[in-house]
Amino acid sequence: MTSTADKATRLQELHAAPELLLVVNVWDAITAKVVAETPGTTALATASHGIAAAHGYEDGENIPRDEMIAAVGLIAHTAGDLPVSADLEAGYGDPGGTVARAIDVGIVGANLEDQAKPLAESVKAVEAAVAAAGSAGVDFVLNARTDVFLKAGDKDPDAVLADAIERGRAYLGAGASTFFVPGKLDETQVGRLVEALGERTVNLIGIPGSIPLKTAQELGVARVSYGPWSQNVALTALAKLAEDVYDGGGLPADTRKLN
Numbered sequence: 001m002t003s004t005a006d007k008a009t010r011l012q013e014l015h016a017a018p019e020l021l022l023v024v025n026v027w028d029a030i031t032a033k034v035v036a037e038t039p040g041t042t043a044l045a046t047a048s049h050g051i052a053a054a055h056g057y058e059d060g061e062n063i064p065r066d067e068m069i070a071a072v073g074l075i076a077h078t079a080g081d082l083p084v085s086a087d088l089e090a091g092y093g094d095p096g097g098t099v100a101r102a103i104d105v106g107i108v109g110a111n112l113e114d115q116a117k118p119l120a121e122s123v124k125a126v127e128a129a130v131a132a133a134g135s136a137g138v139d140f141v142l143n144a145r146t147d148v149f150l151k152a153g154d155k156d157p158d159a160v161l162a163d164a165i166e167r168g169r170a171y172l173g174a175g176a177s178t179f180f181v182p183g184k185l186d187e188t189q190v191g192r193l194v195e196a197l198g199e200r201t202v203n204l205i206g207i208p209g210s211i212p213l214k215t216a217q218e219l220g221v222a223r224v225s226y227g228p229w230s231q232n233v234a235l236t237a238l239a240k241l242a243e244d245v246y247d248g249g250g251l252p253a254d255t256r257k258l259n
Contacts, residue, residue, distance in 0.1 A: 073105025
């Protein structure tokens with residue numbers, strides 16, 4: 001069995017490699033099993049929104065931390081030798097303690113969102129998470145996330161981009177491994193982020209209308225993950241099955257038995 005420390009090192013290597021790291025987010029043991037066993041999978045990531053929804057909570061740290069840690073720990077166990085990064089939201093008011101607990105259950109990387117809070121406050125959260133990982137002796141992949149694009153509203157796009165770049169530099173300077181910028185960014189915005197922060201440091205989310213994976217690869221993006229969208233794909237398939245059954249149909253002909 002691969003050690004937690006070795007899994008962390010492997011996850012760092014996957015982000016630094018020239019190939020774009022693709023991560024399909026999971027939210028429980030069976031989704032972790034299915035994705036882990038899919039050819040081409042090199043790492044797993046959880047989605048806080050997906051885990052919260054599966055447990056009956058709204059997103060946004062409404063699921064108790066104990067339940068979230070238990071959920072990501074089960075996913076890490078199910079993933080076997082594959083490294084797992086967990087979405088730990090904003091750290092539940094205790095980013096250092098939350099990262100330490102995540103490492104204890106086998107997690108080797110995490111998203112930590114800034115919720116567009118003041119920069120100094122957000123940097124302290126990153127520093128606390130990095131310190132906790134250092135104390136655990138793990139080369140933890142802290143994926144510091146900024147929400148400035150998600151909360152941009154009618155702000156000037158250039159000002160939002162400048163804010164993101166400032167935050168990215170600050171978080172990476174505080175020890176974060178990578179910088180996560182969710183939102184519907186165009187090729188020019190992504191290119192400017194990578195130019196300012198360096199290749200293999202910027203991570204994106206795949207959403208309807210986002211830039212093609214080939215373009216992300218060419219621009220030097222480190223990773224693309226899918227957040228709650230993988231769960232939406234699964235739930236869409238379930239809803240379509242129910243609709244087809246109610247219309248007198250049945251199972252799709254290409255259904256595979258995966259559990």
